[in-house]
Amino acid sequence: DIVMTQSPDSLAVSLGERATINCKSSQSVLYSSNNKNYLAWYQQKPGQPPKLLIYWASTRESGVPDRFSGSGSGTDFTLTISSLQAEDVAVYYCQQYYNTSLTFGGGTKVEIK
Amino acid sequence: QVQLVQSGAEVRKPGASVKVSCKASGYTFTNYAMHWVRQAPGQRLEWMGWINAGNGDTKQSQKFQDRVTITRDTSASTAYMEVSSLRSEDTAVYYCARGIFGVARDAFDIWGQGTKVTVSS
Numbered sequence: 001d002i003v004m005t006q007s008p009d010s011l012a013v014s015l016g017e018r019a020t021i022n023c024k025s026s027q028s029v030l031y032s033s034n035n036k037n038y039l040a041w042y043q044q045k046p047g048q049p050p051k052l053l054i055y056w057a058s059t060r061e062s063g064v065p066d067r068f069s070g071s072g073s074g075t076d077f078t079l080t081i082s083s084l085q086a087e088d089v090a091v092y093y094c095q096q097y098y099n100t101s102l103t104f105g106g107g108t109k110v111e112i113k
Numbered sequence: 114q115v116q117l118v119q120s121g122a123e124v125r126k127p128g129a130s131v132k133v134s135c136k137a138s139g140y141t142f143t144n145y146a147m148h149w150v151r152q153a154p155g156q157r158l159e160w161m162g163w164i165n166a167g168n169g170d171t172k173q174s175q176k177f178q179d180r181v182t183i184t185r186d187t188s189a190s191t192a193y194m195e196v197s198s199l200r201s202e203d204t205a206v207y208y209c210a211r212g213i214f215g216v217a218r219d220a221f222d223i224w225g226q227g228t229k230v231t232v233s234s
Contacts, residue, residue, distance in 0.1 A: 051224070095158070100172065104158040
């Protein structure tokens with residue numbers, strides 16, 4: 001299985017400031033035939049199911065605010081919240097779908113400083 | 114609107130089985146895949162398996178291959194996941210999730226509300 005490692009485990013950011021979450025895969029999730037990274041990001045608030053934010057590493061899901069952006073390629077990826085809002089307090093997960101045994105990162109908890 | 118509604122919470126004894134349902138509405142059920150993901154307390158999300166709702170093909174994670182059965186009823190637009198030989202470590206919230214691309218290598222755009230399964234003697 002591809003192991004997904006997120007960092008940090010948690011971070012506290014002031015309202016309006018930037019939050020950066022990292023995700024590293026144990027092997028590349030870049031598929032050479034289509035040059036796509038098989039990497040998604042989710043947001044999960046307490047008591048709710050995860051919500052898809054980003055897929056193909058950088059494609060924002062419909063309705064997701066543009067303060068959320070994804071970047072990276074191969075094995076190293078980043079989710080950036082450009083200006084943290086109170087409603088962004090949540091746990092964020094990355095997920096690879098390169099391998100048919102789908103795997104998630106351990107999550108990063110984002111709080112307000 | 115597009116939604117997945119799961120069956121209610123369950124309590125089972127070790128060694129028993131549990132079957133969770135996931136009813137889809139607002140889209141053509143057979144055009145998409147349905148995946149199952151669980152979240153044990155304090156643990157990361159864990160993919161369990163999927164079903165092609167169109168042709169019924171399934172694949173389970175190797176970890177659950179012997180204990181998980183995924184089925185669907187197209188007339189009811191409902192997917193099911195049964196876990197057998199339950200142990201305390203199976204205590205978790207179980208989610209169904211629609212696959213965006215309808216294939217095994219998928220991301221998930223719509224999630225059910227979750228079904229809490231508690232395994233306790």
